[in-house]
Amino acid sequence: MEGGFESQLSSHGAGFLESSEKDDELRELGFGRLGCLHYRRRCKIRAPCCNEIFDCRHCHNEAKNSIESDHLDRHDIPRHELQKVICSLCGTEQDVQQNCINCAVCMGKYFCAKCKFFDDDVSKNQYHCDECGICRIGGEDNFFHCKKCGCCYSMLLKDSHHCVERAMHHNCPICFEFLFDTMKDITVLPCGHTIHLECVKQMELHFQYSCPVCSRSFCDMSSAWEKLDQEIASIPMPESYQNKMVWILCNDCGETSEVHFHIVALKCLSCNSYNTRQTQGGSASCSSRITEMAR
Template sequence: MNHSIDGDDNVGPEVGTERNRGLGEFGCSHYRRRVKLVTPCCGEIFWCRHCHNEAKHDNEKDVKLRHELDRSLVTEVVCALCSLRQPVGDHCCRCGVAFGAYACTLCPFYDDDVSKQAFHCADCGICRVGGRENFFHCDTCGSCYSTKLRGRHVCVERAMHQNCPVCFEYLFESVQPTAVLPCGHTIHSSCLKELERSDSISVCACCPICKRSLQDNSATWRYLDSIAASHPLPEEYVGWQAEIFCNDCLSTCTVQYNLVGLKCGGCGSYNTRRLALVPAVIRRSGGQNQQEDSQGSMLQSNGTETVSRSRDQAMHLEERWSSEEDRQLEAYRGSPEGSD
């Protein structure tokens, strides 16, 4: 398949013609092609942008010399068969050979492997693989997505124009498959699998950007409910409250403090962040009541004793939570149900 200068997909010449000499016989580890790129940034010649970036960025020892190729700036190519240096085109000006079974002079991009079903997306401004009919361009997210996600994904402004939150590779031009998370953020599919494996030891896997749960954790929340119900709080915690932010429903609320976890009062998720502790207020029966100040000394008050402890004190109390509960939670986290 050839791609003309105006961006239309055209069927290339039949195998055996002059234009198809050397088909699949030339190229690098990244692409089979019959042309090399003259890189304007350093004036050298490489098979493709990946070959250039590996040599001039990944393997360049001098940090000041490291750079990557902007392939849209390439204006010259070199024929792999006759070595003629010439302007970007889809075939050689001298020997007539096609530079690729698929050739896009807009990018420029060439590939003899048509099984990848490469196509040029005018909105993305680059070539994609996988077949034009299998993708649509999301204007908000700023990239091509699988048609399976049409109307079924959360749009995030320029979601693909970000680095992968795990490996930090720029996602928009990455050749690796990309996954769209329930929250709309994007990540390499392979990095997502690695993240899910590493998060199997925790209660739930979350988006590394916004911390929203990646799956339905209702079974996990029910289990934590049972743990909390079967293990009363230590006396020093009774009456404490916590202000929390829920990473799943994005709401803020005040709930009863619990060492097992802080459950959202809206959606029931335990995937929450503690914003503040609200001290317990204990009313004495008869007599004058006292209030404890920030230094721990008792202050006289008219009717209440406020048990006020610092964040460090609260963390110290949490460490005293019995090892029995820790063992139960660890056993659950390692079970098949807890890993889903």
Template sequence: MAEFSSASTLPTPPESQTRLHFGKLQHGCEHYKRRCKIRAPCCNQIFSCRHCHNDAMGSLSDPKERHELVRRDVKQVICSICDTEQEAAKVCANCGVNMGEYYCEICKFYDDITEKGQFHCDECGICRVGGRDNFFHCPTCGSCYSVSLQGNHPCVENSMKSFCPVCYEYLFDSIKGTTIMTCGHTMHMDCFDEMAEQNQYRCPICSKTIFDMSRNWEHLDQEPD
């Protein structure tokens, strides 16, 4: 009878599979971990991601030079492992690594941290995070919301395609968390919390009360004249 070694006999992964994950989570910027950089077609400069581009271009002293990158316009990327410039694709044509474990052909979006649950929403036209099954697209508000809000939120037409009324950042493609106020208008969650800390209880857009103030009114009614 043949004797079997106690050592593991599991097959060794093919070299091509090992290569795909080489350098994972070792490259990128403060916004994304990825193994490529992008060449911005608008200014022909190289950046780690569109947010890095927008931060740099938005801070230029000459207002005429300031601009933002249209994500779908990206055509060329540079592999961070072998420095080969090439057409945007998931796998490097030269060294064979995944330039992003998650890759969206439409958005030209790369990210090595797949635990975010990235997915592309056809109605929004961009990639979202949080898991496709956890969100639904509201056609009136014009954006994806948590399934807990489906049929349970006041709709304001294209409410997400606007600027946060506190910090003035465009909400639709912001990487910060957002919330829907009781009036239906939207803003960043951080900005909402900051308003609450400063005892600001009205929507900056329509001035409607955004908190349940019934207890406050009761206390006021009970105070002596």
């Protein structure tokens, strides 16, 4: 309990805070000063799975799934089964509710009874999505729930996103964190697959420009393809290979083509992409130059 809270609570109990204005002041005690790295809030939770007390579910999951923990004891908290919270100011354990039954302090400016969730930082514009079954941030008016994808997306994508069934009900293909309830920003690639925005930025720093799930290019690669055109034109194949034909599958448009073999890369005849893979006609061609040409 932070300095000053005990005396103010004691005064309230003795009848010194009688006006509604002072009651409001009391409810705001500790606002913005209590909580953990994940949330500003004025309560702790008792985990229903292990009966231990933590600041929030993320604190529980990090502690119980740490490398120091016995792998047989590792687990995530069943978030919707939470039954008890502990007021951070007076220490009273109680059923889940927004205001403490003992000192009347508001334990979270944003409170969701369905998710048993508290947060004092309302600048996130939290809202509860019944179809997702969890609270999300960003403002309800700014998002829509796609029934096929099974998650909420920005309204900017409502008429343009490519649906992938249960698109966010899996781990990020780069860092392997579960995407559906992640606290990090998520982006939807043109192919419809979802990934952490920061993971995409890290891929771009390492000159990787294709979806790690389906291999489709997620940005404009036309300048890279032009450089490959020039390189291929400057490197003629030996005479014994000049008439060699191979079949390729394009990762970008999904079409198959029979093309002249070249050691540098193989160009799709349908969309002119070099993001292809050889399927028939001898040993696979080398596509490592695509990464270099994209730099």
